[in-house]
Amino acid sequence: MTDTADTTRAAVIESERLGSDNVWDLVTGPAGRGLAESADPRDRIRLARYEQLAGFERQAHKRLADILRTVDDPAVRAEARGQQLAGAAFEPGLETVDWLAHRWPEGEDVTALRTKLAISYALLMNDGVEPPEGWREPPTERDWNLQLARVREVHDGFLAYIGQADVAQILSALDLVVLVPLLILTHSMQDESLAAAGRMSRLAERARIRGLQPYVDYVEGVSLTAAARVDEAAAPLERAAAGFSDAPNLGWWMTVRGTQYVLSVMTATTPPDDVERLERELLAGTWRDGRRSLGHGVIASVALMLAGHGDLEAARRIALSEGDIDDLQVGSSNRCWLAEVIFTAALAEGETDECDRMLRIVEHMMPSPWQQATLHRMRTRRDGGPVDPSDGVPEIPGSIDSEILRTRWVSLAGAVEHGHRSSAYRALAALDEFAAQSRAAAFRVRAVQLFRPPRTTTGVTLSTRQLEVATLAAAGRTNREISQELFLGIRTVEGYVRGALAALGLSRREELATVELPVDVPPPAGEVVQLTLRQGQVAALVAAGATNAEIASALEISEKTVDKHMAVIKDRTGVATRTALVTLFRTAIAPSRPSR
Structure with missing residues (x-):
């Protein structure tokens, strides 16, 4: 031939x-x-x-x-x-x-x-x-x-x-x-x-x-x-x-699943349901007989997913499952991810030598956007965060969008962790703006939940009626709506709400959406409400607990403009209270994607 x-x-x-x-x-x-x-x-x-x-x-x-x-x-x-x-x-x-x-x-x-x-x-x-x-x-x-x-x-x-x-x-x-x-x-x-x-x-x-x-x-x-x-x-x-999925060598299948796991972190969704199959392949599959870099890339993805879901110990264990980080055949972006995962886990355990080594690895990589963004995040974590965390993790020109999204998340999380309220609201607005491009509603919800982490109610006893009323109030129902649904007087409903708040150690009605109640009644069913980018930012900040004045400062607009946005949001969503808007944001609000 x-x-x-x-x-x-x-x-x-x-x-x-x-x-x-x-x-x-x-x-x-x-x-x-x-x-x-x-x-x-x-x-x-x-x-x-x-x-x-x-x-x-x-x-x-x-x-x-x-x-x-x-x-x-x-x-x-x-x-x-x-x-x-x-x-x-x-x-x-x-x-x-x-x-x-x-x-x-x-x-x-x-x-x-x-x-x-x-x-x-x-x-x-x-x-x-x-x-x-x-x-x-x-x-x-x-x-x-x-x-x-x-x-x-x-x-x-x-x-x-x-x-x-x-x-x-x-x-x-x-x-x-x-x-x-x-x-x-x-x-x-x-x-x-x-x-x-x-x-x-x-x-x-x-x-x-x-x-x-x-x-x-x-x-x-x-x-x-x-x-x-x-x-x-x-x-x-x-x-x-x-x-x-039916290939004799499952290296490519594993690579796809690894990308889906990264996607699950970005969207706060459950990863594919065949995790056990992937784990078996990582441990004993045929991928080592072929292109091992495919399997090693999956290790980086799974480690990133576990770290993103908060399991730092498991993330480090996976990252080092094939030996030292130098033994992994991965590209520089994956090596950055792995170094950051190991660094973060070591930092949580106070292992300064390991932190320094991972930082040294990233410092000696070519200054790509991946490397620079990772290096900034690692140094920020090591130093305990700057005075204003929302300004402390700069976006690197040339970064891909998913890396920018991660950088904005780190800025937001740092600001919340260090109690910088105004900085946190600005960081939330910046992340919400970027998340709107991907319509990643779940990612936006995770951001808001940083401000209102669910608190356990273990050991708290509510009467049947208190629990029923509190659950409806947490789902955004007004006192009048609850009274009509349960055939109770409005003053009676108010009493049950006050009693539930006292028993749960809460001071505001809005805080009912931040605790784990034994029963969860969803808000009224309906289609997802599409808001403009600015309306979505306002709704996110309301859900995070910001006042109109704080929203105006974070978005650099007037309070009168905030009032106008709030009026439009309430009209389009059909809700009348901020409490109801908190619940609706978590279930049925998505921004319209801006033109790119």
């Missing part, structure tokens, strides 16, 4: 197989066996490419090493070595390569592009790993700018190559179709990654490669997650998980 006609026929056969099968089905089926038994080494290189994409990294590496050992043709050797380097970049355990000294290839052919991608990604995978001789001077902004220049060259070269590609050319670069979008996303280029996800879908459709669809769905889902467009990310991620 050395001439163009034979190569085209091979591409047609593979395209037909990928039109009905998954990549791993092609690898393990008749088409894969035919490529493995071919006398033409280029066919075996093609098979290795599919094997790498399917997660059979070690198998592909051995196949390519055999070609390099037995074939003398310089062009074939260059193609095999470029494919092998691509595998070694994502699986550093396969071989030792001095990536810093590796020659940057010239040209825009697919082999040169693959080698450029390998070098770019490998440098990111090694970022933050302490060298045997110990740390030297930290990387500078120049180092990061050089890294970005490399990545843009790969991106632009790939666009030029793929623009007019036929089916055979698409197949020859199928790994790049998946990896280039992920490469640019790991460098905080979320807009380019979103565009690449759409381009992947069009390429797959044009070439009729159905087997590429799970990868398309994953790139789209992870790009939307990075962009904090959480309401759009869930569906493609679930499709990707379903698409990868």
Whole structure:
């Protein structure tokens, strides 16, 4: 199959197989066996490419090493070595390569592009790993700018190559179709990654490669997650998980699930219900026989999820489940996450040496937006927070949106923890504004609950009628509504409310929404109320307990304007009291997404 006609026929056969099968089905089926038994080494290189994409990294590496050992043709050797380097970049355990000294290839052919991608990604995978001789001077902004220049060259070269590609050319670069979008996303280029996800879908459709669809769905889902467009990310991620669920090597499935776990933190929702399966795969699955970096990335995601849900001990245990942080084959963003998780857990236990080590790791990484945002957060926590926490965790230009969301959350949590009321309200308004872009209503609710954490009522005894009235009041019912529902006089209802407040140790009716009552009566059913961005901010601040004067100060508007917003909010939601608005915010208010 050395001439163009034979190569085209091979591409047609593979395209037909990928039109009905998954990549791993092609690898393990008749088409894969035919490529493995071919006398033409280029066919075996093609098979290795599919094997790498399917997660059979070690198998592909051995196949390519055999070609390099037995074939003398310089062009074939260059193609095999470029494919092998691509595998070694994502699986550093396969071989030792001095990536810093590796020659940057010239040209825009697919082999040169693959080698450029390998070098770019490998440098990111090694970022933050302490060298045997110990740390030297930290990387500078120049180092990061050089890294970005490399990545843009790969991106632009790939666009030029793929623009007019036929089916055979698409197949020859199928790994790049998946990896280039992920490469640019790991460098905080979320807009380019979103565009690449759409381009992947069009390429797959044009070439009729159905087997590429799970990868398309994953790139789209992870790009939307990075962009904090959480309401759009869930569906493609679930499709990707379903698409990868029957693969012999579950590394890609695990990666999708890891992203979904991160999404669950951002939306305060329950993670996928097959956590036990994921845990079994992490402990004893076949992913270690393939691309271990996929499984290690999942470890970072699960650790981040556990930390986000407040289980720091479990988060650190997962983060170190494969050994030391230096033993994990992850990109710099994941290494930042892991270092921050371990740092936060160690800080809670007073382990200063471990805190200092994690901080030193992040300090010696290239100053990417990920690194700078993480470093600011870690230093802020270590130092106990600045005088004004809402100004103490700056957003880094070039950060992806999900990282900005996390940074605003840290600002808010720090302000609440340190009792800076005015700063906390400003931080809440800033977070609410950003969360509106993703319609992450659950994230907004979590933010408000920082101001009003639920308090246990263990040991408190309420009469049946007190409990009934208190539950309705906590759900936002007015005294008149309660009296009509329970056929009681208004003064009687007022007495039950006063008695419940006294028994619970509360001073205000609004505080009933902050305690755990044995019975929970939901507010009247209805559609989600859509508010403008400013109305959503006002509603969030009301739910957090801010007065009109405090709202005006936080949003830098007049109290008269706050009154106008409140009137519109009450009209649109149909509630008449601030207490009712607190409950409604937690269940049925979402901001309209502003234009971006």
